[in-house]
Amino acid sequence: MTKNHPLEIVYIKAKETFLGLISPKDATAFLVKERNFNPSSATTVIRIFLKMLNGERFTRTLSVEYFEYFLYSIYTDMGVSKLDLALKSLNEHILYINTKGDSKVTLKKVIQIYAQKVLLNENAQKEIQIEDEFEQEEIATTFKSKSKEEIIEELKNVTSIEPEIIIINGKAYKRDNKTIAQIKFVRDYKCQICSSYILKANGKRYIEAAHIIPKALKGSEKANNIILLCPNHHKEFDLGNRQILLHNENEIQFTLNGKDFCINF
Ligand SMILES: [Zn+2]
Numbered sequence: 001m002t003k004n005h006p007l008e009i010v011y012i013k014a015k016e017t018f019l020g021l022i023s024p025k026d027a028t029a030f031l032v033k034e035r036n037f038n039p040s041s042a043t044t045v046i047r048i049f050l051k052m053l054n055g056e057r058f059t060r061t062l063s064v065e066y067f068e069y070f071l072y073s074i075y076t077d078m079g080v081s082k083l084d085l086a087l088k089s090l091n092e093h094i095l096y097i098n099t100k101g102d103s104k105v106t107l108k109k110v111i112q113i114y115a116q117k118v119l120l121n122e123n124a125q126k127e128i129q130i131e132d133e134f135e136q137e138e139i140a141t142t143f144k145s146k147s148k149e150e151i152i153e154e155l156k157n158v159t160s161i162e163p164e165i166i167i168i169n170g171k172a173y174k175r176d177n178k179t180i181a182q183i184k185f186v187r188d189y190k191c192q193i194c195s196s197y198i199l200k201a202n203g204k205r206y207i208e209a210a211h212i213i214p215k216a217l218k219g220s221e222k223a224n225n226i227i228l229l230c231p232n233h234h235k236e237f238d239l240g241n242r243q244i245l246l247h248n249e250n251e252i253q254f255t256l257n258g259k260d261f262c263i264n265f
Helices: 008-018 024-035 039-053 064-078 080-099 105-143 148-156 175-186 231-239
Strands: 165-168 171-174 208-211 226-229 242-247 251-256 259-264
Touching: 008 024, 008 039, 008 064, 024 039, 039 064, 039 080, 064 080, 064 105, 080 105, 105 171, 105 175, 148 175, 165 175, 171 175, 175 208, 175 226, 208 231, 226 231
Parallel strands: none
Antiparallel strands: 165 171, 208 226, 242 251, 251 259
């Protein structure tokens, strides 16, 4: 797949439509005028692309070259979460097409290749989590000489202007991991909803740090933006019906799936 692929302009126009930069009508008109599409194919190709990016089923089909190029472009240009949606949409399309007696063998192979990329990305994410977990354990070994009060004092002084990488005993660590290791230490590695934790084979406790305001929304790494949760409560916190009633330096009050909680930092 090189630059100036014949389908590149189709992808560009479809993407502009998705982003709301041009209307579907303008995109199809462009393909008809500049690329000699017939109006019906131009409409179909734009509509299918939008369905793919929204993870929705569609019924009319395109040649496998289109789908392959779209998957490739979505993957390299928009990332795996959009690729995942496009694959979902295509799988539903295939289920529909199968009922019409077409097995779409080649398209299924293409889908498998890209599904593999989503999987590899998930594995890479897991590896990052394992690395973070290990870094936090390593950092925690340097707390032995300190009291909880000292670490609480250090946590109060965390500012967002500190560098991303910090040096402890001559080794470089991600700054986030230091703060999270400190919070886990002072809060005894326990879920702040149910007090449970997972005991690891090495005898240490496993607990997850949840950001109240997500990092993606510029949530800070300060102690009052992080609560410790067991894996179950972490998922419930992220996915459940949650309403924050009060959130300040010292505490958070929220309802989660109908239950009230008050957690002190
Ligand atoms: Zn819990």
